[in-house]
Amino acid sequence: MTVVLAVDQGTSATKAVVVDDTGHPLALAEAELRPRYADGGVVEQDPAALLASVLDTGRRAVAEAGRPVDAVALANQGETVLAWDRATGEPLTPAIVWQDRRAATECARLAGHAERIAARTGLVLDPYFSAPKMAWLRRNLTADGVVTTVDSWLLHRLTGAFVTDAATASRSLLFDVDRADWDPELIDLFGLGAEPLPRIAACDEIVGTTRAFGPELPVAGIVVDQQAALLAEGCLDAGEAKCTYGTGAFLLANTGTTAVRSASGLTTSVAWRARGRTPYCVDGQVYTAASAVRWLTDLGFVRSAGDLDAVAAAESDGTLCVPALAGLAAPWWRPDATATLTGMTLSTRPGHLVRAVIEGVAAQVATLCDLVAADLGAPLTRLRADGGLTRSRSLMQAQADLARIPVEVYPSAHATALGAAALARLALDPGLGLREAVGEWKPSAVHEPEWSDDRAAHFRGVWTAVAEAGLRTGDLHPAGGAG
Structure with a gap:
């Protein structure tokens, strides 16, 4: 039986779930996070608190499960960014949360390119996405280190790798959605041409190993949180939809x-x-x-x-x-x-x-x-x-x-973690199919229109x-x- 430690690092909380290959949770640990909200659209998190929450919840969940874990999966909050020292791994800025609106100035500067950006990326030019926040951070906070989404920093701290996943990268405004790769022209447009960007990995790829939770374990199942939930809820065919009611x-x-x-x-x-x-x-x-x-x-x-x-x-x-x-x-x-x-x-x-x-x-x-x-x-x-x-x-x-x-x-409170765990199981078992990895589920309640x-x-x-x-x-x- 394959056992996965799936960490869902979110905006309001970090959740670590140890699950077996049927998706049954064997252990759960949670840590609350409180972003800092301030005037001017400021929404920030303390990177040290994010990392500590991942390590703490993961270790507690593994200890509670009381059985060997085969892999670690990580789902992330998507568009939150920070600058960090690639040599030491130390954060150089707060984490600028996806809700933060200060990068509206960057979007206004590029308003004349909005249609071209939308056509290339499939996204809207808005401070919600990663690139405007990255550009704003570079203009206003620091020119040092690298600037990435939070997942790349956490994965570096866990494994030493410099990676992100394809779903997270596609939320950046720096990604050609048709080619499914970084777009040099867009990177230059946002003034980020000198920035090293992480390698884009598949979600079912082993990206490294970590000893953060005990014996050395492969790290796989890396994915942005909302897409992880889409997978867990079995929305595998065109036209199937889900809504996650979290911070947003x-x-x-x-x-x-x-x-x-x-x-x-x-x-x-x-x-x-x-x-x-x-x-x-x-x-x-x-x-x-x-x-x-x-x-x-x-x-x-x-x-x-x-x-x-x-x-x-x-x-x-x-x-x-x-x-x-x-x-x-x-x-x-x-x-x-x-x-x-x-x-x-x-x-x-x-x-x-x-x-x-x-x-x-x-x-x-x-x-x-x-x-x-x-x-x-x-x-x-x-x-x-x-x-x-x-x-x-x-x-x-x-x-x-x-x-x-x-x-x-959905009958489980852990859809995001279960989606990441399913992807990790794919990485460990090349013969496993996607639908088999996700499994079947029945709703805990069905609400009909009244x-x-x-x-x-x-x-x-x-x-x-x-x-x-x-x-x-x-x-x-x-x-x-x-x-």
């Missing part, structure tokens, strides 16, 4: 071996590179999901995400929320947007505000479902869902009501009008914020 909410749909260019404001990237094939996916992002719940927690409306169902009002009182607490992504792509709450009266209570945030997240994801359907040329027939917020029945039911399709909840079509359409229409009005109001503000 991320909807991805498999498009097969064609890098479909979205006509709807979505982005296209590599799903994974495994068994010699490179399938693609389209995806849309909601920047604040669990982070919006944390905002509610910080304000004292709920004690934790586990309180959402208990606190949320059974019905809306007309209060609407556009939870753009870190800007809006597809289809608006407005990093300057801020959140909107409207429709409140003297009878509005905390439960109504909580429900408004829940429905606001669901409305954004429902918008993404429509955009994915437009790009695929056929409506989605179901949406698979994973992530911590899927424990909220209120959110999942709102999602089904607004998207007008069944929502199937609202009428008319009610859902009315809510979506009003909510979209509020979102659009907020953006127009923001254009009048000197800082460019919405609301």
Whole structure:
């Protein structure tokens, strides 16, 4: 039996899961992370805390499992970047998180090239992606060391290798999505021509070995977090989609071996590179999901995400929320947007505000479902869902009501780790097929739409009008914020 230590290094937490070859978790360890949020769109993490969380959770999980581990897999948070000393491995800057908006200045500088960048990369010129943050870091923080996404730094600290995976590289704006390789012209365009970039590895490749968790172990199954979840949830064929409800909410749909260019404001990237094939996916992002719940927690409306169902009002009182607490992504792509709450009266209570945030997240994801359907040329027939917020029945039911399709909840809280573990098993067993590595699963819950079509359409229409009005109001503000 193959046993894998799969580490999911995320924005709000690092999770280490030891799983067997059926995907059954043998041990789990978690460490909370709290990014630093500050004015001006600042979202940063302490690299030392990231590394410590990987080592600590991994070692605790291995000790708890009490059995030999055959490989280590690593899923990463995607577009977060830092500068570091390649000789010593020491970080030279904070980690600039994917939510950070300071690189909007770099995007504005390159606005005239936006169409060419989109055509080459399948992405939108936005500070969400890696390259603008890398360029901003070089202009404002340091010219020393190398600047990469966090996965390359963590893998270097574990193995000494200088690598990234194809899915993570495709999220950079430095990657030709059709050739599935770095693009020298784009690298020069962002002013990064002198930068050494890591080798792009397959997700099912052994990239090195590590002794960080005990005996020397191969490191394989390297992949960006959202694509790892797409794999774990069995979205292996074109048209199959999932949404992960974590710090943000991320909807991805498999498009097969064609890098479909979205006509709807979505982005296209590599799903994974495994068994010699490179399938693609389209995806849309909601920047604040669990982070919006944390905002509610910080304000004292709920004690934790586990309180959402208990606190949320059974019905809306007309209060609407556009939870753009870190800007809006597809289809608006407005990093300057801020959140909107409207429709409140003297009878509005905390439960109504909580429900408004829940429905606001669901409305954004429902918008993404429509955009994915437009790009695929056929409506989605179901949406698979994973992530911590899927424990909220209120959110999942709102999602089904607004998207007008069944929502199937993945039975494990560890989709990202399980996807990475499946890729590691492929690396260890050349005869194993992708579908066999992923395995079968049954949803822990299925939420069917309960609202009428008319009610859902009315809510979506009003909510979209509020979102659009907020953006127009923001254009009048000197800082460019919405609301």
